[in-house]
Amino acid sequence: MTDKDGEDRLRQMLLRPSRRQIISGMAALGVLSGAGVRHALAQGGPKRIVVPEGEFTPLPIAIPNFVPGTPADNDVAVGVTQVITNNLKRSGLFAPIDQAAYIEHITNIDTAPQFANWKTINAQALVTGRMTRQGDGRLKAEFRLWDVATGQQLTGQQYFTSPEYWRRIAHIISDQIYERLTGEKGYFDSRVVFVDESGSAQRRIKRLALMDQDGANVRYLTKGADLVLTPRFSPSTQEITYMEFGQGDPRVYLLNIETGQREIVGNFPGMSFSPRFSPDGQRIIMSLQQGGNSNLFVMDLRSKSTTRLTDTPAIDTSPSYSPDGARLCFESDRGGKPQIYVMPAGGGAAQRISFGDGTYSTPVWSPRGDYIAFTKQGGGQFSIGIIKPDGSGERILTSGFHNEGPTFAPNGRVLMFFRDPGGNDGASLFTVDISGRNELKVPTPGFASDPAWSPLLS
């Protein structure tokens, strides 16, 4: 070995770090990035102290009773306050502070509150409002949303309405608060249609029912003589399409919830089922039975013309449009077991997106377009989950004996579904955040199943 060789080796050792050096170097890099001290950024400006991602915490919010404009308005003022408090609390994103803790009593909403009093009870946001009956009989609702820390008004509105719609006003105000404090659209001013179930397990009476998303204002739309299933809202929120077992085959019906007018959609031989509106409300897409198989058809509500979308020797069902109306997701057993497929709205090649164990059914596309919710069956359990339209990002939100039929809130943040505990008890409605948090039972008069969330009413 010459001196030169030795020198070369030495140089190699200096230039080529050993594996251990590389690993420790990378670890040091990781530590560096996670250390919270960013020297790279420190050039020039003040020292940067990184406060890294923390746990999400519900926002503490104070909602003192709205001020009654006249003594007669006291009940409605308290009612509106309760509805707002309940909405925000149920969303899981807010922690309304108990009124008993309040130091200041709001008597006039036209002057700024004493923010120190609200800081003391750790409120970060404060809602003040007033309900006043006008001379013409209408109800005037005003509210202001305050940032306690900075003392600034974040938003403020006033509305006029008929006194009987005070709950809707409360929902609209809730949406305003929700949107201003989360940066997301709200969903409180919306309704849910569902199948109300009463009677014994052997002789269940199923009626179509309508309620506000918080369970209030329940109305029955059918009398319960016939079995009803899978109600769906039209985007106009005035009409519902559903399937009913009448005297003959099950049929898809269209019902105007304001007038009560009802009609059969199309006149097809055999069974028609699992209907849903297109996003523009002009068409209804559904399954038509053909022997042992079923295929997807779309019917234009004006021209009554029907177009076939699939032609397979399999069961294609549960179609749901993407919010832009360009694509469809549906359930099909063409691959052997029921799975979720996505295809162009006009028909064409379908692409399978679900590949997990078990079977997938009842897909529904989020109004945001980012996820498709489904019911998954496997391992003796029924789960509710979401998956991205390209088949990635599947996540299960809840599992159990029987969970089925997810439907998205108008903002795509919350899912409602029904859960059957088994035994003699019937099903109930639940909501869950699409991250899997905040699972809550929705109050209904009896057992309830097959919920469908309406779009925002306003």
Place this chain on the structure above:
Amino acid sequence: MKVDKTLVASVALHVLVIGWGLVSFSSKAFESIPEETLPVDIISSDQLAKVTAGMKTGKKDNPKPLVEKVAEPKPADDAVGKISEKPPVVTDTSPPPVPKVEDKPVEKKPDPPKPVAEAKPKEEPKPIEKKPDPPKVDPIAEAIKKDEKKPLPKPQAQAAAPQPPKPKTERAFDQTKIAALLDKRDPTRQAVTGAELNSNAALGLAHGKAADNSATWGSMFKEQVERCWKKPYGGIESQNPEVAFEIKLKRDGTLEGSPVPEGTPGTPYLRVYQESALRAIIECQPYNLPAAFFDEWKYFAPVFTERKT
């Protein structure tokens, strides 16, 4: 009714023992004194180097000039390199140092061209050129060659190419002459002299970034502000929000003014995120930070982020 005395005694004893146990074994629950956390920031050696590195722009803490030798002060132009005026080590056996001076030029001069000829043109013809050269040994001619530009040797080589003794001369590497390849000229300069030895150059001492205690007070700040931060719910889509503020604190840990956000948020969610952070900063004051580092934390920029890197 006859009472069994042993039973009575047994009961009495049991009551006594259990009672004594209840009294003497009952004690207050152990109080766990919450320990003060000592924030530790693990940094890489690279970071440490940065932290302790001196800065040219740093405060000159050492106004004394560099002095390497006690003598009459003599300004030095550039204090880099070896000092050439080493006192010769005189021993009995050591040969007189004089010949060195003579040898050097003789050895050095003819040598440099060699490496050039060897290293540069790797083709065969070149070594040939070498062979014929040594006999010629003409220092003047070589000196001229040195000055000439490289292209010149080539035509010579071509002319010499037809000569036969190629193979022999190839790789005429003489191990005994390795030393001749080295440039033995030392960088020379005079020692910096002065009245008093001082080994530190006055370039600003290692105080550049050394006083960076942000790991300590920074994490104390983080810990406190996090308690007030109600992070808005961003859902499951990662929007990777990041907002920064510039804040000025007074000695008592309260804000000197309203925090100044950097930039305006582009989306409703970012706006909400920024507002939540602002709320937290305002709400959590006064901050309890070490007074010793007040100069560091009186003005800094907290960055609230969801970004992982």
